[in-house]
Amino acid sequence: MSVPLRPPRRLIEITVDGEAMRVPEGDTLLDACQTAGKDIPTLCYGDTLSPKNACRVCVVEVEGARTLAPACSRKAEPGMVVKTDSDRARHSRKVVLELLGSSVDLSTTPNAKEWMAEYGADPARFGEDAATVAEPPKVDNDLYVRDYAKCILCYKCVDACGEQWQNSFAISVAGRGFDATISTEFDAPLTDSACVFCGNCVEVCPTGALSFKNEFDMREAGTWDEDRQTQTTTICSYCGVGCNLTLHVQDNTIVKVTSPHDNPVTHGNLCIKGRFGFQHVQNVASDG
Amino acid sequence: MKRKKAEHYDRLTHPLVRENGVLRRATWDEALDRAAEGFRRNVAAHGPNAFAMLSCARSTNEMNYIGQKFTRVVIGTNNVDSCNRTCHAPSVAGLSAVFGSGGGTSSYQEVEDADVILMWGSAARNAHPIFFQHVLKGIRKGARMFAVDPRRTGTAQWADRWLGLNVGTDIPLAHAVAREIIHAGLHNTTFIERATEGFAEYAASVEPWTLSAAEQVTGVPAEAIREMAHAYARADRAQLVWTLGITEHHNATDNVRALINLSLLTGHVGRYGSGLSPLRGQNNVQGGGDMGAIPNRLPGFQDILDPAIRARFESAWQVPIQPRYGLNLTEMLEAMAEGEVTTCYLIGENPVQSEADSLSCVKRLSMLDHLVVQDIFLTKTAQMADVVLPAGAAWCESDGTFTNSERRVQRVRAALVPPGEARDDIWILCELARRLGHDWNYSGAEEVWDELRSVSPAHYGMTYERLAEHQGIQWPCPSTEELEPPFLHGRLWETDPGKRGRPAPFAILRHSPPVDLLDDEYPFRLTTGRRLDSYNTGVQSSGFASPLRRGENIELSPEDAATLGVTAGEEVRVSSRRGTVVAPVYIDPALRPGLVFMTMHFPDEVDTNALTIEATCPIAGTAEFKAAAVRIDRLVPAKAG
Numbered sequence: 001m002s003v004p005l006r007p008p009r010r011l012i013e014i015t016v017d018g019e020a021m022r023v024p025e026g027d028t029l030l031d032a033c034q035t036a037g038k039d040i041p042t043l044c045y046g047d048t049l050s051p052k053n054a055c056r057v058c059v060v061e062v063e064g065a066r067t068l069a070p071a072c073s074r075k076a077e078p079g080m081v082v083k084t085d086s087d088r089a090r091h092s093r094k095v096v097l098e099l100l101g102s103s104v105d106l107s108t109t110p111n112a113k114e115w116m117a118e119y120g121a122d123p124a125r126f127g128e129d130a131a132t133v134a135e136p137p138k139v140d141n142d143l144y145v146r147d148y149a150k151c152i153l154c155y156k157c158v159d160a161c162g163e164q165w166q167n168s169f170a171i172s173v174a175g176r177g178f179d180a181t182i183s184t185e186f187d188a189p190l191t192d193s194a195c196v197f198c199g200n201c202v203e204v205c206p207t208g209a210l211s212f213k214n215e216f217d218m219r220e221a222g223t224w225d226e227d228r229q230t231q232t233t234t235i236c237s238y239c240g241v242g243c244n245l246t247l248h249v250q251d252n253t254i255v256k257v258t259s260p261h262d263n264p265v266t267h268g269n270l271c272i273k274g275r276f277g278f279q280h281v282q283n284v285a286s287d288g
Numbered sequence: 289m290k291r292k293k294a295e296h297y298d299r300l301t302h303p304l305v306r307e308n309g310v311l312r313r314a315t316w317d318e319a320l321d322r323a324a325e326g327f328r329r330n331v332a333a334h335g336p337n338a339f340a341m342l343s344c345a346r347s348t349n350e351m352n353y354i355g356q357k358f359t360r361v362v363i364g365t366n367n368v369d370s371c372n373r374t375c376h377a378p379s380v381a382g383l384s385a386v387f388g389s390g391g392g393t394s395s396y397q398e399v400e401d402a403d404v405i406l407m408w409g410s411a412a413r414n415a416h417p418i419f420f421q422h423v424l425k426g427i428r429k430g431a432r433m434f435a436v437d438p439r440r441t442g443t444a445q446w447a448d449r450w451l452g453l454n455v456g457t458d459i460p461l462a463h464a465v466a467r468e469i470i471h472a473g474l475h476n477t478t479f480i481e482r483a484t485e486g487f488a489e490y491a492a493s494v495e496p497w498t499l500s501a502a503e504q505v506t507g508v509p510a511e512a513i514r515e516m517a518h519a520y521a522r523a524d525r526a527q528l529v530w531t532l533g534i535t536e537h538h539n540a541t542d543n544v545r546a547l548i549n550l551s552l553l554t555g556h557v558g559r560y561g562s563g564l565s566p567l568r569g570q571n572n573v574q575g576g577g578d579m580g581a582i583p584n585r586l587p588g589f590q591d592i593l594d595p596a597i598r599a600r601f602e603s604a605w606q607v608p609i610q611p612r613y614g615l616n617l618t619e620m621l622e623a624m625a626e627g628e629v630t631t632c633y634l635i636g637e638n639p640v641q642s643e644a645d646s647l648s649c650v651k652r653l654s655m656l657d658h659l660v661v662q663d664i665f666l667t668k669t670a671q672m673a674d675v676v677l678p679a680g681a682a683w684c685e686s687d688g689t690f691t692n693s694e695r696r697v698q699r700v701r702a703a704l705v706p707p708g709e710a711r712d713d714i715w716i717l718c719e720l721a722r723r724l725g726h727d728w729n730y731s732g733a734e735e736v737w738d739e740l741r742s743v744s745p746a747h748y749g750m751t752y753e754r755l756a757e758h759q760g761i762q763w764p765c766p767s768t769e770e771l772e773p774p775f776l777h778g779r780l781w782e783t784d785p786g787k788r789g790r791p792a793p794f795a796i797l798r799h800s801p802p803v804d805l806l807d808d809e810y811p812f813r814l815t816t817g818r819r820l821d822s823y824n825t826g827v828q829s830s831g832f833a834s835p836l837r838r839g840e841n842i843e844l845s846p847e848d849a850a851t852l853g854v855t856a857g858e859e860v861r862v863s864s865r866r867g868t869v870v871a872p873v874y875i876d877p878a879l880r881p882g883l884v885f886m887t888m889h890f891p892d893e894v895d896t897n898a899l900t901i902e903a904t905c906p907i908a909g910t911a912e913f914k915a916a917a918v919r920i921d922r923l924v925p926a927k928a929g
Binding site for chain 1: 298301346396415417418421424428446568569573574664681682683684685690691692693694698699700701703704705707760821822823827829830832833835836
């Protein structure tokens with residue numbers, strides 16, 4: 001009944017954009033492309049999550065394959081010949097970006113503007129009547145905000161909340177087709193859901209649809225300025241587990257807490273105390 | 289549901305000194321002079337052993353190293369301890385008695401690779417959520433998990449089996465598990481013969497604990513005990529994890545030894561995937577002890593009674609070290625009552641609210657001639673001080689290191705400038721040392737760390753550069769070139785007796801039920817613990833607006849609520865033989881009849897530790913927070929008829 005340990009991985013040979021390379025068996029094409037220094041756009045891919053193949057923005061061409069392959073989930077196989085920048089792959093990425101851009105607010109999605117320019121994507125070409133997922137942000141607690149007008153339905157939050165990390169199962173997909181949304185049970189406010197406010201869904205959200213209340217408020221007020229922020233990784237003080245916290249500090253004030261995704265203790269995850277419990281150090285009486 | 293927002297504390301931004309009975313603002317110079325003068329006065333009058341330091345398990349290794357050095361070098365006593373005493377000192381005492389080293393033997397990654405995980409007295413799902421994610425990974429890969437806890441905790445909800453034992457019956461349960469393993473022939477005879485001693489006496493001592501005898505005492509069905517025993521013994525790789533459910537008892541070190549016995553019996557220690565993991569409650573409670581901020585060990589967990597070790601430190605520090613153990617926290621408090629300890633330097637601790645039987649703690653601290661408190665808040669303890677020194681918050685305003693529950697030393701980095709005149713702990717300690725005739729100058733935390741590395745072989749290989757490169761390194765790390773395996777005590781599996789070293793002794797233990805007996809007057813068993821969104825005395829966690837927070841409650845089973853005729857939210861009087869509090873009722877079906885639960889998170893609303901008993905473990909000094917006898921009375925008498 002013993003659970004088998006993973007044996008060491010051997011190397012296999014593949015070709016990426018005409019260059020031969022060796023990668024560990026089990027690596028994905030995205031891993032290989034990143035090793036080779038190729039810049040492949042990703043949205044639904046999460047470095048701490050199993051690939052969901054939802055967004056298709058990372059597709060590459062594999063010689064001999066009928067369809068384009070999502071680089072984030074397709075495993076490298078011996079002898080594979082991969083083209084990351086073929087016309088077919090570029091065209092596909094362009095259309096994906098146009099469809100997303102026309103229906104979803106990508107204004108806080110990192111790199112979206114640059115990708116649109118690189119692939120010549122024109123989300124406006126579907127006309128002003130193109131359907132959108134616009135709705136007002138849901139603000140139902142003091143810790144984080146759900147702005148589903150920015151949601152691309154990548155499911156990363158559902159996986160992080162569910163069986164891959166948190167195992168709280170507070171959110172899932174509700175509805176069908178274009179009306180599908182991420183929702184709590186019966187669409188209840190978070191405060192009446194199974195949510196434990198760990199913020200691990202916010203950590204993996206690629207578009208800013210989920211954001212910390214503090215960041216949301218500062219963006220509304222126009223005071224959020226990442227150029228003036230420092231990021232310092234230190235250790236949480238709430239228990240003996242030793243979670244690594246990256247403190248985002250603006251004007252000597254902690255404005256956001258994340259955790260390094262490659263950290264052996266946290267894998268990017270925190271609990272409510274580590275994620276939100278920093279205010280006590282900056283409670284200073286005004287007459288100080 | 290009623291949600292309370294607790295009052296938050298404001299940061300201390302300048303020093304305070306007591307004048308005519310009240311604390312007033314002071315300059316750093318005045319406060320440091322007053323603090324130093326008081327220490328000097330008391331040491332001159334009563335000798336160095338009249339001084340006691342409580343070092344901070346929340347602060348860095350570097351601060352703890354300097355704190356114990358201050359105690360041993362500047363003052364000349366071994367009276368240094370930390371709140372480690374109120375939680376995991378028994379784990380350290382038990383592990384070091386058996387293996388010679390007080391750390392957990394495994395790594396988090398090994399939990400993911402285990403076949404069987406025993407979570408014993410550990411509500412890790414809520415108290416150590418990110419550790420529990422490693423457990424969940426293991427469960428999803430196929431591990432079987434058993435939860436041993438009087439309450440059906442969040443941990444228990446993920447278990448294959450929940451063994452809901454009566455509070456304080458851990459030894460009978462462990463003994464019954466051992467007896468079942470032996471009788472089924474599942475003990476690891478090769479390991480026992482090679483690496484342990486005292487097996488025959490141990491086997492005889494557990495013999496009376498048949499499954500049915502254990503069922504009588506523990507309340508756990510015999511068949512469940514049998515299943516856990518067989519699963520643990522048959523596993524290739526098994527982890528035994530415990531938390532304060534084991535250690536906050538009057539016989540805590542015995543509880544720890546009872547669990548260690550199981551690992552010796554089955555050979556589940558000293559191999560990858562098999563081990564013993566006490567989960568630490570504070571960020572640096574492991575490191576504080578490792579740095580020597582405990583009364584019986586010098587830095588690097590080296591025994592103070594060993595003349596060769598003492599000589600090494602005496603030559604490094606150029607002072608004699610008293611060849612005897614200092615007082616632990618519990619003994620310090622007693623010595624205050626006896627007038628033997630007359631001055632105390634308290635760094636980042638809040639014993640007035642964290643100690644069992646809090647009223648007697650206040651009495652004892654108030655008998656001191658000179659109390660100096662160094663903290664980031666004006667806590668209830670700081671309010672009693674003669675001098676209050678405002679410190680930086682270690683985890684975000686200091687550079688240094690913390691050591692976690694898997695012995696991983698990790699870098700702490702300053703991200704903020706402390707508010708007002710608050711200063712780094714090490715700066716404050718050095719200023720006081722200078723005023724007491726020791727010209728200490730450290731350019732920063734790294735210089736302190738390098739000094740520690742030079743006196744502690746277990747830390748020698750951990751340069752700051754390497755700690756950053758590897759995202760922390762687990763001790764022992766004697767070499768600057770190599771890394772050791774992630775588990776401890778692999779030596780026990782060596783075939784060569786020379787390499788195997790000292791055999792691990794089985795402990796012969798007796799069941800000792802909780803001190804605070806249940807009777808008709810006090811019929812309910814009160815146990816205490818943590819909630820997911822709050823922390824200890826609440827000084828830190830009250831600072832943020834948690835949607836989950838509901839203030840202090842007395843949590844009751846639905847059956848007991850019905851018997852008492854109380855409803856959810858109703859305030860009731862909870863009394864023990866020591867004190868009385870009033871708290872609202874919360875009905876929790878995870879509790880069994882007769883068992884009630886409170887936290888210690890909201891002492892300003894409800895002082896739970898007015899109820900708890902200061903019955904302490906004679907070996908480690910930890911109080912029995914987990915078992916008090918209480919009665920519950922309605923404030924409004926039920927209507928007649």
